[in-house]
Amino acid sequence: MSTITDPPKPGFRLSQLIYDTRYRSLTIQTVALILLVLAFSWLISNTIQNLEALGKDFDFGFLSSRAGYDINQMLIPYDNSMSHGRAALVGIANTLLVAFLGCVTATVIGVLVGVLRLSKNWIVSRLMAVYVEAFRNVPLLLWIVLIFALLTESTPQPRDFREGGDASMLFSESVAITNRGVFIPNPIWGPNSGILIAVFIASIIGAILYRRYAKKVLFDTGRLLPMTWPALAIAIIPTFLFYFILGRPVSLEYPVLGGFNFQGGLQLRNSLIALWVALSLYTGAFIAEIVRAGILSVSKGQTEASFALGLRPNRTMNLVILPQALRVIIPPLISQFLNLTKNSSLAIAVGYMDVRATLGGITINQTGRELEGMLLLGMFYLALSLIISSLMNVYNNSKKLKER
Amino acid sequence: MSDTNAQSVGFVRDKMLPESAPPTLERGVVKWIRENLFSSVLNSVLTLGSIYVIYWIVAHLYPWLANSVWSASSLNECREIRDATVGPGVPSACFAVITDRWEQLLFGFYPNDAYWRPVMALVAFLVAIAPVLFVSLPRKLLWFSAASPFVMFSLLWGGSIWGPITVAVGFGVGYAAFVLLGRVAGALVSVLGSIIAPVLFWMFLAGPIAGALTAVAPIGLPFVESRSFGGFTLSVIIGVSGIVLSMPLGILLALGRQSDLFIINKVSVAFIEVIRGVPLIVWLFTAQLILGYFLPPGTTFDLTLRVIIMVTLFSSAYIAEVVRGGLAALPKGQYEGADSLGLDYWQSMRLIILPQALKISIPGIVNTFIGLFKDTTLVVFIGLFDPIGLSNAIRASTDWNGIYWELFVFIGLLFFIFCYSMGRYSLFLERKLQRENR
Numbered sequence: 136m137s138t139i140t141d142p143p144k145p146g147f148r149l150s151q152l153i154y155d156t157r158y159r160s161l162t163i164q165t166v167a168l169i170l171l172v173l174a175f176s177w178l179i180s181n182t183i184q185n186l187e188a189l190g191k192d193f194d195f196g197f198l199s200s201r202a203g204y205d206i207n208q209m210l211i212p213y214d215n216s217m218s219h220g221r222a223a224l225v226g227i228a229n230t231l232l233v234a235f236l237g238c239v240t241a242t243v244i245g246v247l248v249g250v251l252r253l254s255k256n257w258i259v260s261r262l263m264a265v266y267v268e269a270f271r272n273v274p275l276l277l278w279i280v281l282i283f284a285l286l287t288e289s290t291p292q293p294r295d296f297r298e299g300g301d302a303s304m305l306f307s308e309s310v311a312i313t314n315r316g317v318f319i320p321n322p323i324w325g326p327n328s329g330i331l332i333a334v335f336i337a338s339i340i341g342a343i344l345y346r347r348y349a350k351k352v353l354f355d356t357g358r359l360l361p362m363t364w365p366a367l368a369i370a371i372i373p374t375f376l377f378y379f380i381l382g383r384p385v386s387l388e389y390p391v392l393g394g395f396n397f398q399g400g401l402q403l404r405n406s407l408i409a410l411w412v413a414l415s416l417y418t419g420a421f422i423a424e425i426v427r428a429g430i431l432s433v434s435k436g437q438t439e440a441s442f443a444l445g446l447r448p449n450r451t452m453n454l455v456i457l458p459q460a461l462r463v464i465i466p467p468l469i470s471q472f473l474n475l476t477k478n479s480s481l482a483i484a485v486g487y488m489d490v491r492a493t494l495g496g497i498t499i500n501q502t503g504r505e506l507e508g509m510l511l512l513g514m515f516y517l518a519l520s521l522i523i524s525s526l527m528n529v530y531n532n533s534k535k536l537k538e539r
Numbered sequence: 540m541s542d543t544n545a546q547s548v549g550f551v552r553d554k555m556l557p558e559s560a561p562p563t564l565e566r567g568v569v570k571w572i573r574e575n576l577f578s579s580v581l582n583s584v585l586t587l588g589s590i591y592v593i594y595w596i597v598a599h600l601y602p603w604l605a606n607s608v609w610s611a612s613s614l615n616e617c618r619e620i621r622d623a624t625v626g627p628g629v630p631s632a633c634f635a636v637i638t639d640r641w642e643q644l645l646f647g648f649y650p651n652d653a654y655w656r657p658v659m660a661l662v663a664f665l666v667a668i669a670p671v672l673f674v675s676l677p678r679k680l681l682w683f684s685a686a687s688p689f690v691m692f693s694l695l696w697g698g699s700i701w702g703p704i705t706v707a708v709g710f711g712v713g714y715a716a717f718v719l720l721g722r723v724a725g726a727l728v729s730v731l732g733s734i735i736a737p738v739l740f741w742m743f744l745a746g747p748i749a750g751a752l753t754a755v756a757p758i759g760l761p762f763v764e765s766r767s768f769g770g771f772t773l774s775v776i777i778g779v780s781g782i783v784l785s786m787p788l789g790i791l792l793a794l795g796r797q798s799d800l801f802i803i804n805k806v807s808v809a810f811i812e813v814i815r816g817v818p819l820i821v822w823l824f825t826a827q828l829i830l831g832y833f834l835p836p837g838t839t840f841d842l843t844l845r846v847i848i849m850v851t852l853f854s855s856a857y858i859a860e861v862v863r864g865g866l867a868a869l870p871k872g873q874y875e876g877a878d879s880l881g882l883d884y885w886q887s888m889r890l891i892i893l894p895q896a897l898k899i900s901i902p903g904i905v906n907t908f909i910g911l912f913k914d915t916t917l918v919v920f921i922g923l924f925d926p927i928g929l930s931n932a933i934r935a936s937t938d939w940n941g942i943y944w945e946l947f948v949f950i951g952l953l954f955f956i957f958c959y960s961m962g963r964y965s966l967f968l969e970r971k972l973q974r975e976n977r
Contacts, residue, residue, distance in 0.1 A: 164802040171806065178833045185832045256582050257575045258589045272958035273951045274913040276927060281951075284943045477818035483920055491820065505828040509821065517816035 182506070195511075197502040198223070204497050206488045208404055219498045226493030227515065233410055233489065234476040240415035241475060242468075245422025252427055263423070270420035276484055278417055283409035283485045290314045293396045311390055311397055317408060318390035321401040327381045335374045342370040406487035410479065418475045422468060429464035430456065461534050469527040473520050480516075490515060599630075607632035612639060613938035636942050637949050640933050644949065647769015647924050653697075656760065657772045660694040663687050664779060672964065688783075695768075695776065697760035701752040705745040713737035765843040769924035771953060777843075778912040781850040785911070786904075788851065789858025790897075794888065796859060797866050807859070814856035819914050822849045827921040846918055854911040861907055865900035866892065898972050905965035909958045916954075926950045 152162045186193065198220035205215050210228040213221055252263040270278065293313045311318040349360040378385070390397040433456050441451040482489040483496070491512060499508040563569055576586040606625045611617040617633035625631060637644075646654055667687030670680035689703040717733035724732075753759075768776065795807030814822075826845040831838070869892060877887030897904075919928035930946040933939050 160800050164800050167800075167802050167806070171802075181835055182832045184836050188836055251585070254582075254585070255575060255578065256585055256589075258593075259585045262589045262592065268959065269955070272909070272913075272955045272962070274916040274927075274954055276916045276919070277947060277951055277954070280927065281943075281947045284947070288943060480818040480820045481917075483820065491818075495821065495824065499828070506832060509825055509829055513813075513817045513821055513825075516818060516821060517813060520816035521812075 186506075191503070193506065194504075195507055197498070197504050197507070200502070202498070203501070206493060208407060208488055219494075219502065222498060223490060223494035223511070226488060226490035229487065230476075230479055230482075230489040230491075233407060233414065233479050233482070233487065236411050237414035237418065237475050237479065238472050240411070241418035241422055241471070244415055244419030245471075246426050248419060248423035249426025249430070252423060253430060267420045267423050270417050271424070275413065275417045275478055276481055279409055279413040279481055279484050282413045283405060286405040286409055287314050293392060296392050296397075311392075313397070314405070315396060316402050316404040318397045319401050319403065320387040320389050323386045323388050328385050331374065331377055331381060331385065334377045338370050338373045341373075342366040345369055404487070406482070406485040409485050410482050410487050414475055414478060417478075418471055421471050421474075425464055425467045425471065426460075429460040432463045433459045458534070465527070465531045465534060469524055469531070472527065473523055476519060476523065477516065603630040603632050606630065607634050609634050609638055611635035614940065614942050632945055632948075633942060634945050636933065636939050636945050640939070641949075643933070644770050644926055644929055644946075646772050647929065648767040649769070649772065650761075650763065650767070653761070653763065656694045656697070656763075660691045661775070663690050663694065693760065695772075696763055696765070698762040699749065699753040699757065699759040701749040701756075701759075705749040705752075706741065709737040709740045709745060712740045765841050768843060770926055770929050773843075773918070773923060774912070774915040774925050777847055777850055777915045777918065778908075780847045781854055781911050781915075782908050784847075784851040785853075785855040785858055788855035790862055790893065792855060792859035793862035793866060796863055811856045811859050814853055815860070819850075819853055819917055820920060822853055823917060823921050825849070842921070842923065846921070846923065850911065850915070853914075854907055857907045857910070858904060861900045861903035862896060864903065865896035865898075868899050869895055901968055901972070902965055905961055909961050912957060912961070913954065926953070 152158050199218045201215075202217060202219045202222040203215050204222070206213055206222065206225050208229060209225045210232060211225060213225045248263050248266060252260050252267065254260050290312050291314065293311075293315060296311060296313070310320075343366075346362055346366050349362050349365075352358055352360055390402075392398075437455055437459065438451060441455040446454065479489060480491045483491060486492070494515075495508055495512040499505050502508075560566065564573065577583045606621065606629055608617045608620045608631060611620055611633065612635070614633060614636070617631075617635050621627075621629065621631040621633075642651075642654065646657055649657060664687065666680070667684040670676045670678065670684060686707070689707045693700050693703050713733045713736055716736035717729050719729075720732040721729035792807050792811060795803050796811060798804050798807070823846065826849040827842065830845055873891060873895065874887070877891040880887075882890065916925050916927050919925050919931075924932065927950065930950060933946065934942060
């Protein structure tokens with residue numbers, strides 16, 4: 136007679152914490168947590184000791200004290216009697232400006248170059264390959280410095296624009312490219328210009344709605360409404376009409392040569408232009424490779440199949456190739472936008488007053504608050520990165536392959 | 540029957556005609572041009588536009604390059620030579636600045652009579668990296684690769700050779716502890732021992748031993764301060780140490796981010812996101828300005844070393860993301876297969892998962908390395924003399940005040956050569972690994 140007995144239940148032994156997989160992960164995590172807490176408390180206690188030794192405290196009050204320095208390029212009103220916090224905001228606005236401009240132009244350049252590099256035209260594709268390799272393999276800093284030198288060294292001085300000088304303004308006396316920056320007409324917003332802007336925004340929304348409607352009609356009934364021209368007309372014509380109905384509320388102030396420099400108009404400093412051009416060309420080269428890879432990732436059978444269905448080449452591109460290519464393109468594109476935003480901190484090379492130069496530069500030097508200043512600067516960049524990547528992830532999710 | 544049929548045909552050709560050439564438009568260069576350059580209106584416009592762009596660039600660059608001056612001691616002398624030979628006002632490059640200052644651009648302020656040392660260190664690096672890059676080389680060379688960090692350190696910084704040797708011995712101590720304890724006390728103790736033994740050795744024994752040996756036999760090269768490092772030597776030192784050190788750290792972070800252990804996972808995610816969210820310049824300023832706050836009072840250490848640590852941490856976060864992509868791209872069956880073979884976590888990672896994941900992520904890893912190497916130029920902002928910093932210094936001297944393009948061309952070309960060859964190697968590796976797969 137055989138009886139089945141339970142195996143003897145072993146009690147909990149200490150060695151199980153290490154050798155039993157049920158407990159081991161807990162052990163490892165506890166040890167890691169303890170080490171982490173120890174490391175952080177060591178760092179913080181060091182910091183406290185060091186701050187005490189230097190007679191400093193940890194305080195963000197400096198943000199509201201008077202800044203006392205000038206910023207030469209600003210989007211929001213500022214003068215040197217305002218606070219350090221305000222100066223930081225001016226810097227943030229400048230960073231966002233160059234990052235936004237850079238992202239837009241880099242995308243345009245990248246898409247054009249990426250498509251052209253795939254062209255069957257030998258010369259064009261070679262030329263684009265040279266551009267891409269040249270920009271991808273040379274440090275961005277060198278490009279920024281080089282373009283800045285190009286702008287300051289090989290453009291005419293304002294005094295060359297005088298009578299008898301050898302330089303002249305472009306676009307019927309409205310744009311002047313000088314070694315002190317580019318002067319362009321400045322729009323003057325008169326009364327009623329608010330209405331004009333509202334009309335413009337409304338007509339853009341109208342154009343988008345029309346496109347949606349046309350698409351719905353196409354998908355529901357198969358009837359093809361013309362899309363491009365009506366949408367363009369809806370977007371532009373009302374604004375034009377209102378511009379004249381309201382009595383030309385917006386006028387342009389042209390730059391005029393006076394004294395040693397141009398007066399009036401809008402001055403884009405060389406630092407901004409150099410940074411903008413270099414960032415766009417550099418990131419554009421990377422985006423071009425991403426776009427090329429994206430288009431190549433759509434198999435040739437897709438094109439052939441849509442031709443077999445009788446779609447014309449541009450509809451094939453819009454309806455078959457691009458939606459699939461975009462899925463491959465968007466995630467790395469997001470990280471390129473992030474890179475561009477972070478690379479805009481290289482503004483330091485040309486003296487563009489971005490947030491690193493105001494908050495992380497002059498403010499730190501004047502107040503001696505390295506710890507607080509760098510912390511705020513880091514948090515700003517971190518927050519910006521997280522916001523951009525989460526926004527783009529929302530867009531990515533809307534384009535992603537929906538598996539049901 | 541067949542006879543009568545044959546009779547009825549009036550003419551039968553019994554000789555092949557010689558093939559005639561295709562029409563001119565359909566052969567050779569003409570065909571190629573028609574098909575590749577002028578196949579449509581848009582293509583023709585593009586072709587003509589590109590030809591014009593190329594013409595414009597060449598027309599501006601060629602006279603500048605062709606009339607270049609290669610030997611002079613200042614920009615003014617350059618201009619005088621140009622005026623005498625090709626006439627005033629003609630565009631002319633003054634590459635004399637390169638022949639005059641190339642040593643500085645390459646070696647910074649390294650002592651003149653010791654230029655052979657960075658060169659030998661570079662040779663040592665190339666010999667050490669060769670067996671890692673190309674599998675066809677003899678495996679014995681890997682022993683030299685293991686020793687090369689110490690060789691390169693003593694070549695570059697100099698000082699007594701016993702310091703690096705005792706540090707190297709520490710690793711030997713760790714290995715010995717691993718083997719011996721493994722026989723006596725089991726796996727876990729031996730791993731712990733292999734970490735603790737060398738640390739104890741370095742903390743308490745290495746200093747006195749190295750000191751004693753130096754007193755007995757003072758062998759070694761003259762000591763060179765890191766402050767005198769500069770130019771491409773500095774870029775390559777920061778770049779290479781960053782690359783070599785960030786790789787293992789990046790892999791560990793990627794594994795941490797994929798891990799099921801909650802705390803390890805969250806710590807890795809936080810580290811990676813914080814490092815990636817903030818530009819390198821801000822990290823370098825952190826290293827320069829506020830790293831001292833976090834260390835025990837009175838600690839100071841070399842700025843170059845701080846930069847290397849920061850660059851390593853920075854690029855390890857990027858490597859981690861690339862490797863994570865590789866890990867995520869592996870089919871789940873590979874993980875399950877490794878588990879079902881009874882391999883433990885580290886074995887399955889080492890033998891099954893990582894070889895495949897790393898292979899997938901080669902292009903991304905090499906791109907990160909190229910980015911890291913290019914980013915070494917940013918150290919100019921915290922006062923180290925990389926090539927761009929030196930070009931500013933050269934321009935600040937009275938002899939070469941006002942010279943831009945020649946220096947940019949030289950620096951750009953050197954970076955291009957380095958980065959482009961890294962990119963080509965990654966393509967070669969991808970192709971080679973792909974073929975093995977078939």
